[in-house]
Amino acid sequence: MKPTVIKGRVWMLTDDKGRRLDDVDTDMIYHNRYLTVTDPEDMKRYAFSNLPGWEDFPKKAVPGDILIVGRNFGAGSSRQHAVDCFIALGISAIVGESFGAIYKRNAINSGWPLLEAPGVFDTDLKTGDVVEIDLKRGEIKREGELLIRAKPFSRVQMDIYQAGDLFAYAKTSTKASPPPRSGQGRNG
Amino acid sequence: MPMTVVEKIMAAHSGKKSVSAGDILWIDVDARTARDFGGPNVVKHLKKNFEPPYVADPKRTFFTFDLSTPARTIKYAISQHLLKEFAKETGVAVFDVDEGIGTHVLIEKGIVRPGDVAVGTDSHYNILGAVGAFGQGMGDKDIAFAFKTGRIWFEVPPTMKIKVEGAYSWPATARDLTFAVMREVGSSGALGRAIEYTGDAVERLSLDGRITLASQTTEMGGIVGFIPLNGEVRRFLEERSGQRVKEVLPDNDAEYVDELSVEVVGLEPLVAAPPSPTNVKSVSELEGMEIDSVFVGSCTEGRYENLLQVARVLKGKKVKKGVTFKITPATKEVWARAIRDGLVDIFLKAGAVVFSNPGCGGCAEGMAGLVGEGEVELSTTNRNFPGKQGPGKVYLVSAATAAASAVKGYLTGAW
Ligand code: SF4
Numbered sequence: 170m171k172p173t174v175i176k177g178r179v180w181m182l183t184d185d186k187g188r189r190l191d192d193v194d195t196d197m198i199y200h201n202r203y204l205t206v207t208d209p210e211d212m213k214r215y216a217f218s219n220l221p222g223w224e225d226f227p228k229k230a231v232p233g234d235i236l237i238v239g240r241n242f243g244a245g246s247s248r249q250h251a252v253d254c255f256i257a258l259g260i261s262a263i264v265g266e267s268f269g270a271i272y273k274r275n276a277i278n279s280g281w282p283l284l285e286a287p288g289v290f291d292t293d294l295k296t297g298d299v300v301e302i303d304l305k306r307g308e309i310k311r312e313g314e315l316l317i318r319a320k321p322f323s324r325v326q327m328d329i330y331q332a333g334d335l336f337a338y339a340k341t342s343t344k345a346s347p348p349p350r351s352g353q354g355r356n357g
Numbered sequence: 358m359p360m361t362v363v364e365k366i367m368a369a370h371s372g373k374k375s376v377s378a379g380d381i382l383w384i385d386v387d388a389r390t391a392r393d394f395g396g397p398n399v400v401k402h403l404k405k406n407f408e409p410p411y412v413a414d415p416k417r418t419f420f421t422f423d424l425s426t427p428a429r430t431i432k433y434a435i436s437q438h439l440l441k442e443f444a445k446e447t448g449v450a451v452f453d454v455d456e457g458i459g460t461h462v463l464i465e466k467g468i469v470r471p472g473d474v475a476v477g478t479d480s481h482y483n484i485l486g487a488v489g490a491f492g493q494g495m496g497d498k499d500i501a502f503a504f505k506t507g508r509i510w511f512e513v514p515p516t517m518k519i520k521v522e523g524a525y526s527w528p529a530t531a532r533d534l535t536f537a538v539m540r541e542v543g544s545s546g547a548l549g550r551a552i553e554y555t556g557d558a559v560e561r562l563s564l565d566g567r568i569t570l571a572s573q574t575t576e577m578g579g580i581v582g583f584i585p586l587n588g589e590v591r592r593f594l595e596e597r598s599g600q601r602v603k604e605v606l607p608d609n610d611a612e613y614v615d616e617l618s619v620e621v622v623g624l625e626p627l628v629a630a631p632p633s634p635t636n637v638k639s640v641s642e643l644e645g646m647e648i649d650s651v652f653v654g655s656c657t658e659g660r661y662e663n664l665l666q667v668a669r670v671l672k673g674k675k676v677k678k679g680v681t682f683k684i685t686p687a688t689k690e691v692w693a694r695a696i697r698d699g700l701v702d703i704f705l706k707a708g709a710v711v712f713s714n715p716g717c718g719g720c721a722e723g724m725a726g727l728v729g730e731g732e733v734e735l736s737t738t739n740r741n742f743p744g745k746q747g748p749g750k751v752y753l754v755s756a757a758t759a760a761a762s763a764v765k766g767y768l769t770g771a772w
Pocket residue numbers: 458479480481655656657716717718720721738739
């Protein structure tokens with residue numbers, strides 16, 4: 170079983186004046202120049218390489234760190250690299266005000282912990298703080314105190330996270346779980 | 358708990374009594390498809406990650422060759438061949454290059470019925486809302502998973518209601534009604550939402566008109582747009598599927614995040630000017646703009662009704678010299694009927710008309726020609742983003758407006 174409580178140091182995604190960055194799209198996260206890269210070691214070097222002020226993030230981030238982002242993070246294209254570059258860096262979870270729909274899908278399918286916590290930027294959380302995130306309960310705590318609630322992991326998200334990714338889940342689901350109920354929902 | 362249409366469909370397909378917006382669920386899929394574009398990646402994922410059997414239920418799994426029909430580049434030839442080989446190995450059915458646009462074929466063959474769930478590698482899969490089914494376009498990983506397990510996960514979207522009321526008459530058509538809705542909703546007004554349409558104007562739409570309306574859900578940011586059946590559509594679907602249709606209707610007190618209403622009384626022909634499908638103006642505002650070519654077809658306006666509209670305009674007339682007129686029927690069925698009923702004869706007599714075999718035509722892969730630098734095209738497709746159909750400018754219009762304008766050589770709603 171993978172841990173359902175994750176502890177780590179946070180990065181608040183803000184501009185140089187400390188203001189929350191909204192609508193950060195997949196091109197700012199991972200520029201299309203590097204789409205041909207497939208090696209994770211390479212991929213991680215380009216995380217945020219197109220987001221002014223954040224180009225050196227891959228050098229500063231340490232495995233286990235947690236990323237806290239603003240509204241509509243990951244809008245734009247469906248590129249998987251925009252998720253994979255953070256996984257390669259060892260970022261242990263991402264918490265956001267809200268996410269682009271495809272980004273969210275890609276993150277969940279990759280078994281990468283993603284939580285929606287509207288209002289997380291209204292707390293006094295700052296870069297460098299250490300938080301504990303309970304994926305099951307959707308609680309984000311600092312020094313044992315509840316800071317804000319996030320939407321807890323759904324069953325689906327937990328299944329995929331525990332299996333590793335969507336494909337790993339498919340292997341367990343066809344072996345361990347009952348076979349797909351395909352067609353039963355069909356009316357008539 | 359009272360439920361909306363999408364909530365009811367998702368509850369039925371996840372084995373739950375009741376679900377609500379925001380729930381993430383495993384849902385069973387009634388039909389899954391991959392196209393000649395995304396298909397090879399689906400196969401790659403399956404072979405890389407799994408052992409046979411790669412496909413949970415080959416009878417409900419399809420490849421649809423609709424983008425390049427027949428294969429126009431070596432890349433497509435290789436892709437289509439690869440998919441055929443995989444189909445032989447697994448028993449998956451192939452709708453070959455002669456069949457037409459995948460979603461339309463699913464409707465015509467009665468494979469997808471009201472209340473069903475279907476997914477495919479096509480961002481306009483939500484067209485299936487035209488027959489009250491939940492259709493969804495997805496990435497190649499999700500579709501590979503659906504091939505393998507027969508399931509997908511989905512977050513139940515909130516629902517908005519759009520009421521469309523009023524009577525209008527020719528030359529305004531369902532396409533203009535659709536533009537009127539898009540003008541109201543905008544490019545992100547339905548973002549992440551399901552839509553339920555109501556109102557007498559929607560009720561009167563034919564199946565072909567419903568397909569036109571449903572096909573633009575994506576361009577308003579929507580997940581799916583459901584249109585309640587009328588008698589004619591119900592009869593068609595029962596005849597095609599050979600089964601009684603059970604429509605999924607919302608509960609009376611279901612919860613909606615938003616309610617909009619659009620008036621289409623006396624609707625006039627509309628046009629979406631570059632750079633976006635929601636940049637809607639009335640044709641009379643741009644009347645007289647010179648054009649170089651027109652394209653009629655795509656999953657939006659490639660139905661028989663649309664070809665009939667073109668024929669109605671072109672009958673006994675000539676396409677203006679210098680204007681190229683391209684028509685691609687959506688499916689083989691539409692194509693055959695247009696030949697049988699003499700429409701093609703009318704097109705040929707009008708001159709300058711290319712009538713190509715079924716598929717996506719000029720929409721994505723330039724199968725029915727692209728738009729050159731400096732060229733102005735009137736097109737019945739659903740997107741006019743810069744560069745999508747070539748460097749020229751694309752204005753979206755109804756099939757009727759496209760034909761009337763081709764005769765004059767400039768944009769006009771009069772015929
Ligand atoms: S006609 Fe265009 S938008 Fe419609 S399915 Fe084909 S490629 Fe997609």
